[in-house]
Amino acid sequence: MDYLVLLYYCYTPLNNPEQFREEHHRLCLHLNLLGRIIVAPEGLNGTVSGRRADCEQYMRLVKADARFASLEFKVEEASAHTFQKLHVRVKPEIVHVGLPGIKPYERTGIHLSPQEFRDLKDQPDVVVLDVRSDYEHSLGRFKNAVTLDMENFREFPDKLDELAQYRDKKILTYCTGGIKCEKASAFLLEQGFENVYQLHGGIIKYGLEAGGEDFEGKCYVFDGRVAVDVNTVNPSVISECHHCHALSSRMVNCANPHCNAHLPLCESCAQQLAGACSPACQQHPAKRPYNGTGTYPKLSNHYSPEQGLISYKRS
Incomplete structure (x- = not known):
């Protein structure tokens, strides 16, 4: 390519x-x-x-x-x-978590290679912890992983009480590319957790170097692809269409911009609802035209260094 x-x-x-x-x-x-x-x-x-x-x-x-x-x-x-x-x-x-005092370049969890993570993740004294948001781990996650009910990573510090039960375990954190784990594991160490690890390079590197074994579903990514395959060893689909509940890994934004929910919506339901997540959103007067993708990139303003924070798009 x-x-x-x-x-x-x-x-x-x-x-x-x-x-x-x-x-x-x-x-x-x-x-x-x-x-x-x-x-x-x-x-x-x-x-x-x-x-x-x-x-x-x-x-x-x-x-x-x-x-x-x-x-x-x-x-x-x-x-x-x-x-x-x-x-x-x-x-x-x-990566926003509201902990500017945390410095992962000074102290963070022990890095595990994809192969080390694969060999360790199923041990009885291990907890595999997904530090990503709801819409990410609902699309795909490691088998038997602990997930947290978070709309955004900045909620992670509020989950400390939920994680207290794992203080005596080896905690293996993971995320898409590793960046959230650096801060999550550093925060856990600061809070007195002792055996904290992280998947070096995240899910993406694990897929590239370890075949993605036991990663169930697809991995959410923050670009136009939205969802990518990771597992070439024992792949599966775990997410369900928001409307009909059939298995589907097709992620969309609701066409109603006042909703804009990010969720799985199978192609059939997306066509039926014109890209909306529900009949109510389908009837909303502000609903965006549905082009079959379920993504709605913002218009470009031809960004240049002198203009600061305005987006740039190639002609």
């Missing part, structure tokens, strides 16, 4: 994130990359797509910066761009 999708993050101190954002944004424009990148005092987080040669140059240039020497790219092939625009933003954290 001619295109690549890069998923990456690196916790590292950045003294001038605003300046770095501008320089990094210009680099992405030069290489014709599209995607979403967050710059913060604590590091860099991004998912971008581009032509193979452009992505390979981007990876070389990023890792040439000593601050990102330890950064690992999760690389997947694609037939085209998986984004329609480019955002490079400065935020307080590269």
